[in-house]
Amino acid sequence: MSQQSLTFAEFQKHIAGRYDAADRERGWAKTFAFFIEEVGELATALAGEGKDPENLREEFADVLAWLCTLANISDVDLCDAVAKKYLGKDRPEGTK
Amino acid sequence: MSQQSLTFAEFQKHIAGRYDAADRERGWAKTFAFFIEEVGELATALAGEGKDPENLREEFADVLAWLCTLANISDVDLCDAVAKKYLGKDRPEGTK
Numbered sequence: 514m515s516q517q518s519l520t521f522a523e524f525q526k527h528i529a530g531r532y533d534a535a536d537r538e539r540g541w542a543k544t545f546a547f548f549i550e551e552v553g554e555l556a557t558a559l560a561g562e563g564k565d566p567e568n569l570r571e572e573f574a575d576v577l578a579w580l581c582t583l584a585n586i587s588d589v590d591l592c593d594a595v596a597k598k599y600l601g602k603d604r605p606e607g608t609k
Numbered sequence: 610m611s612q613q614s615l616t617f618a619e620f621q622k623h624i625a626g627r628y629d630a631a632d633r634e635r636g637w638a639k640t641f642a643f644f645i646e647e648v649g650e651l652a653t654a655l656a657g658e659g660k661d662p663e664n665l666r667e668e669f670a671d672v673l674a675w676l677c678t679l680a681n682i683s684d685v686d687l688c689d690a691v692a693k694k695y696l697g698k699d700r701p702e703g704t705k
Contacts, residue, residue: 519688519696520616527696541655552648559637559683566685573685574694576676580669587655589662589669592615598670600615600623 521592528581536582544586548579617688624677632678640682644675 529536536544555572558564584591625632632640651668654660680687 518616518618519692520614521620522614524617524691524695545652545655549648552645555679556641559641559679569683570685570690571694573676573680573683573687574690577687577691578695580672580676583651583655584669587665587669589666591669591673594666594670595620595673596615598667599620599674 521595522590524577525581525585525591528578529585532582533585536586541583541586544579544583548576548583551575551579617691618686620673621677621681621687624674625681628678629681633682637679637682640675640679644672644679647671647675 551572555576558569558572561568581591584594647668651672654665654668657664677687680690
């Protein structure tokens with residue numbers, strides 16, 4: 514897949530292809546705990562003095578990957594979700 | 610933009626186009642707090658009895674939108690971040 518034009522659908526499918534069996538076996542609650550662990554690491558990276566751009570980028574990637582996993586095991590299509598909420602005619606004005 | 614093939618870059622740009630000035634003015638710490646508020650709402654939706662698919666989808670969208678905002682004001686390209694971490698030759702094997 515092209516990395517320049519990576520779609521939500523492609524990444525969600527990629528994560529499912531590699532990890533879906535283990536992710537579904539683990540279930541949403543433990544997966545949510547792992548997601549939160551990555552969110553904590555992102556907070557640390559954001560708050561760090563003399564931020565390390567490479568580490569910050571990696572923590573964003575990890576949070577996004579675990580969010581994709583949560584969506585996969587919840588049978589939620591992220592593209593569909595954001596399109597409906599943020600790109601449709603009923604999208605919020607001014608604030609998210 | 611096509612909703613069927615929405616890319617990370619398109620969504621990140623869309624969010625920046627609508628909210629970037631306010632988001633940068635608010636700063637990363639308050640924005641992170643708003644992100645966490647949405648993460649909490651996602652937890653509530655995941656844990657709910659008789660899960661509401663529409664609400665669950667919306668909470669995923671909100672978490673993803675605020676993660677995009679955090680990335681925007683941190684000057685992180687999410688596509689680049691996940692491509693390097695999860696699609697490159699040094700991607701993790703077996704576990705995320």
